Amino acid sequence: MLQVRRYTADDCDDTIAIFLSAIREVASRDYSPAEIEAWAKVEDRAAWVERRxxxxxxxxxxxxxAIGFSDLEPDGHLDMMFVHPAHQGIGVASLLLATVEEEAKKQGIGRIFTEASLTARPFFEGRGFGVIARQSVEKRGQRLTNFRMEKFL
Structure with a gap:
């Protein structure tokens, strides 16, 4: 049974582990080893805690x-959504997105937008997001492709 709840400070290490595992084990299908190495880093644990x-x-x-996490910024930006590789395909990301959408509606936010990886793009497209632009972003000396996407609620 999947349960969704609010993040607490005790979730810091688990969410970092989910983030790193998802990139190294799942996104590695779509990105080069050098790109993965540049992306899969958390250099400042305190900044992670503050951001969450x-x-x-x-x-x-x-x-x-904890097997997945996501967030929502005040302007409707969905900054992060990651699911542990051992729990892919069982509805974790769908549950997270539904929760984020519900939170956005409660806050009066009519549009959610994100920067989806090559790996995540099909998930978001399948849930009503449209591509605004293909982007090339720099991470620690590597250029990674992602997609600026949006969904109107």
Whole structure:
């Protein structure tokens, strides 16, 4: 049974582990080893904690263990959505997105936007997001392709 709840400070290490695992084990299908190495880093744990606490962040648990997370900034930006590789394809991301959309509606936000990776683009397209632009972003000396996408609620 999947359960969604608000992020707490105790989730820091679990969310970092989910982030790193998802990039290294899932996004690695679509990005080069050098791109993965540049992307899969959390150099400042305190900044991670501050970022998660600065906005609504949601965690999905299965059997009492965090297996995915997502967030929503005040302007409608969905900054992060990551699911642990061992729990892909069971509805975690769909539950997170539904929760983010519900939160946006509560806050009076009519548009959610994100920068979806090559890996995540099909998920977001399948849930009503449209591509605004293809982008090339710099991460630690590497250029990574992603897609600026949006959905009107």
């Amino acid at each position: 606490a600065s906005r609504p962040t949601f965690v999905v648990e299965h059997a009492g263990r």
